[in-house]
Amino acid sequence: MSDKGGEGGKASVEAGAEADDLDAEDDWQRWASADYGGAVDPWEDLEVVVAEQTDTPADDVGLDDDDDGFIVDVRDLEAPPCPAPLGIIHVIRLGACDHCLSRISGRSREGAAAADHGATIRAEMVERDPDLASDDNDDEGWCPFCEDLFDDVDVVVVRLLASLGDVSFEQMQIGIHIPKDLLQEEDRLRTKFGAASSRPLKSSFVAVIESALVEAIPNLRMVKDRPEVMVLIDTLTLRVDVDVRPVFIYGRYRKLQRGIPQTRWPCRACRGRDGGCESCQNTGLQYLDSVQDLIGEPARAMFGAEQTSFHGMGREDIDVRCLGRGRPFVLEMKQPSSRNGDLEALTETIASATDGKVEVNDLRLSMRSEVARIKETKAEKSYTIRFRVEGGIDDEAATISAVESLGGAVLAQQTPKRVAHRRADKVRQRQVIAVSEVMVDGDEVQFEVRCQTGTYVKELVHSDEGRTEPSIAALLQAPCEVLWLDVKEIHAD
Numbered sequence: 001m002s003d004k005g006g007e008g009g010k011a012s013v014e015a016g017a018e019a020d021d022l023d024a025e026d027d028w029q030r031w032a033s034a035d036y037g038g039a040v041d042p043w044e045d046l047e048v049v050v051a052e053q054t055d056t057p058a059d060d061v062g063l064d065d066d067d068d069g070f071i072v073d074v075r076d077l078e079a080p081p082c083p084a085p086l087g088i089i090h091v092i093r094l095g096a097c098d099h100c101l102s103r104i105s106g107r108s109r110e111g112a113a114a115a116d117h118g119a120t121i122r123a124e125m126v127e128r129d130p131d132l133a134s135d136d137n138d139d140e141g142w143c144p145f146c147e148d149l150f151d152d153v154d155v156v157v158v159r160l161l162a163s164l165g166d167v168s169f170e171q172m173q174i175g176i177h178i179p180k181d182l183l184q185e186e187d188r189l190r191t192k193f194g195a196a197s198s199r200p201l202k203s204s205f206v207a208v209i210e211s212a213l214v215e216a217i218p219n220l221r222m223v224k225d226r227p228e229v230m231v232l233i234d235t236l237t238l239r240v241d242v243d244v245r246p247v248f249i250y251g252r253y254r255k256l257q258r259g260i261p262q263t264r265w266p267c268r269a270c271r272g273r274d275g276g277c278e279s280c281q282n283t284g285l286q287y288l289d290s291v292q293d294l295i296g297e298p299a300r301a302m303f304g305a306e307q308t309s310f311h312g313m314g315r316e317d318i319d320v321r322c323l324g325r326g327r328p329f330v331l332e333m334k335q336p337s338s339r340n341g342d343l344e345a346l347t348e349t350i351a352s353a354t355d356g357k358v359e360v361n362d363l364r365l366s367m368r369s370e371v372a373r374i375k376e377t378k379a380e381k382s383y384t385i386r387f388r389v390e391g392g393i394d395d396e397a398a399t400i401s402a403v404e405s406l407g408g409a410v411l412a413q414q415t416p417k418r419v420a421h422r423r424a425d426k427v428r429q430r431q432v433i434a435v436s437e438v439m440v441d442g443d444e445v446q447f448e449v450r451c452q453t454g455t456y457v458k459e460l461v462h463s464d465e466g467r468t469e470p471s472i473a474a475l476l477q478a479p480c481e482v483l484w485l486d487v488k489e490i491h492a493d
Ligand SMILES: [Zn+2]
Pocket: 096, 097, 098, 099, 100, 101, 143, 144, 145, 146, 147, 148, 149, 150
């Protein structure tokens, strides 16, 4: 993310925050792949159960299977894979729950709920072998194929619905963490005894959660990409995390009044902590208004968001207006409770609520990738500048042609003193594309200039004590003081 091409904007505190926002995109993936299953051995208990079963007396041991006459013994780990009846019986003996029976039996489900399907298969097998019934309600034993995970579906769904509250959305993605050793053991058992077509534990569990949610939430769609809500389920702790993805709005803003920073600027004295201090009148802000809040607060209210991030295509200094078609920006609204808003109404609300300080236009819904586009676009900019020549102007024509002579010039600009505390000290080359509309008014000069992105335009006038070369001050051989500056146009799409 490059924020270095701005025209010397000041709210550097924002840069770090924005970088964090972008990284947040991938947080859930890191989370989902985090491996803390190693700390717990889910088979600890099961080994005890298996050992107990091993000790069961001989009368519980075998049965005749009328299909091929095998004698099946629960202690015998050799069994044909499902869907062979012997295989299904073996899986039941191992302690499979109804869900797992359904998914690994190889029997067609035909629209039945997995649990019902599994129960039907179990009943059928119990009919063949009544001894199975006694294994059936062995509360002590875990299903070795899921560690009784499917018993937790209701808890997970209830927690998810509670966490979602009244957030409105339609597209959801589910991320799930299942301890690795469970997945490995399940895979081993399923490969050995399950039908070839068996669905793995993870996708089966997600499918059950999904169908419960689809039933509970109107218009819900599960997506694999760009969800509106990302849900994370940790099956070890049954913790659920709901991440409502931000809503992004693209637009252009015009800043019609000077003295307003682009982004919120925390109070220098208290850094905005703990409800502010005396010097900021408990606002926590160095400047009460910011473009970010003048635009962001009405938008935040409309979308029920918790907070905003403001991504501008560069930024103008606090004392610089931004006119013309305005500066492109993307407003990011975090934790929105609604994803639809009337952007035309928002445009009007912003204009009237800010008393004409800031206007927006071209609002439309956007996405995170546009933040990067906005940040990376190197747009040329045009400015209107007015400055005063110390000692007055003797030769008007010579002054005008000196200013005009900068059209096409390549400037060598050493990092200005005013930003040196937060930017590397180096010399950069920037081109002045064109100079026009030069006019003299007493000891003042006004002109328009179009230049490359990242040009320090104030320094182009006053030279910053020779750090910018060439400069108008050097050409006129007199100190020049910038009176005001407007961004006239940002030449981007
Ligand atoms: Zn199971």
